[in-house]
Amino acid sequence: VKPIPPSPGNGRLLQLIGAGHTLVGTVVYRKELRAIGRDRVVAAIPYKGPKATAFWFMVPSTLIWIIGGLVNRAEHAGDAKALREAHGLGLASAILAAACLPVSGFWAWIAISLRGLYAARRLRA
Amino acid sequence: VSATRNVPPSPGRWLRALTLAHAALGAAVYRHELRAIAAEGLFGTVPYRSDRAAALRFIGSAFPGWLVGRFVDTAIETGDYRSAQLAGVLGTLAGVGGAVLMPHSLSLLQVAICARIVLVSRGLAAEETKAAC
Numbered sequence: 001v002k003p004i005p006p007s008p009g010n011g012r013l014l015q016l017i018g019a020g021h022t023l024v025g026t027v028v029y030r031k032e033l034r035a036i037g038r039d040r041v042v043a044a045i046p047y048k049g050p051k052a053t054a055f056w057f058m059v060p061s062t063l064i065w066i067i068g069g070l071v072n073r074a075e076h077a078g079d080a081k082a083l084r085e086a087h088g089l090g091l092a093s094a095i096l097a098a099a100c101l102p103v104s105g106f107w108a109w110i111a112i113s114l115r116g117l118y119a120a121r122r123l124r125a
Numbered sequence: 126v127s128a129t130r131n132v133p134p135s136p137g138r139w140l141r142a143l144t145l146a147h148a149a150l151g152a153a154v155y156r157h158e159l160r161a162i163a164a165e166g167l168f169g170t171v172p173y174r175s176d177r178a179a180a181l182r183f184i185g186s187a188f189p190g191w192l193v194g195r196f197v198d199t200a201i202e203t204g205d206y207r208s209a210q211l212a213g214v215l216g217t218l219a220g221v222g223g224a225v226l227m228p229h230s231l232s233l234l235q236v237a238i239c240a241r242i243v244l245v246s247r248g249l250a251a252e253e254t255k256a257a258c
Contacts, residue, residue: 028173036226045227047154048176055226056182062219063189066212070196073208082199086192093188100162100171100181 010087010116011072017108018065022058024105029054071116080123087116135201136241140194140216143234148187150231155180197242206250213242 026033032054036044045055067086074082091113098106152159158180162170171177193212200209216239223232 042225043228048179050174053174053176053179053182056179056186059219059223060182060186060189062215063186063193066215067189067192067196070193070200070208070212073200073205074196077203077205079199079203082196085195089188089192093185096167097181097185099167100169101173101178102169 009072009075010083010112010119011068011070011075013068013112013115014071014109015065015068017105017112018061018063018068021064021105022061025054025057025061029057075119078123080120083116083120083123087113087120091117135198136238136245137194137196137198137201139238139241140197140235141191143231143238144187144190144194146234147190147231148184151180151183151187155183159184201246201249204249204253206246206253209246210243210250213239213246215239217243 029050032050036051036054039051045051067090071083071086074086090109094106094109094113098104098110155176158175158177162177162180171181193216197209197212200206200212217236220232220235220239223230224236
């Protein structure tokens with residue numbers, strides 16, 4: 001029996017978060033991003049300082065987008081083990097991050113991870 | 126999954142090793158910020174614009190990096206080369222961007238590993254197509 005992925009799929013929701021994260025970063029860190037552009041991009045980012053903060057905010061967006069695509073694949077393949085691992089690790093890291101930075105989008109990631117864990121459990125059952 | 130398929134060691138494991146190195150580098154570079162976050166009891170200790178935020182995001186990006194490595198392994202093992210290839214291409218592009226912006230980082234290693242993911246998954250897909258013919 002072919003597994004039925006949840007609708008909307010958690011992978012697609014993660015990709016939505018990745019896109020939203022980029023959008024928020026572009027607005028919140030617009031001054032820093034402009035400064036990076038003014039510095040001609042190459043080697044424009046030190047390890048510390050406002051530009052580094054902006055850069056490291058933007059980096060996870062791509063990773064979350066890629067993970068969303070791969071979670072989507074696992075949902076369609078009925079790979080409960082991979083889904084459990086992905087959402088379990090996602091939940092743990094999002095809880096830690098939300099505690100440090102309560103006013104953030106980490107709560108959405110927590111919600112998706114819980115939904116994903118529930119879906120993975122149903123797949124296994 | 127074909128029993129005769131010759132699957133090389135997955136490059137996803139190298140991506141996971143890279144994320145461990147990334148986390149270790151973050152722990153060293155941002156040790157003062159991480160100590161301050163821990164000393165103040167974690168909750169609400171990271172403002173949006175601060176080196177603490179950079180530390181949190183730097184270390185935090187290791188988790189999704191690890192997951193990408195894990196999923197790439199699964200995709201290759203189960204014969205879903207298209208997903209592995211797409212992840213590899215996006216990872217390579219992101220790595221190139223990171224290496225340009227921050228040359229003194231692990232981004233060049235990311236480029237090498239993700240390019241390898243693309244090559245391995247492409248090779249396996251071609252092998253499978255050839256076997257099917």
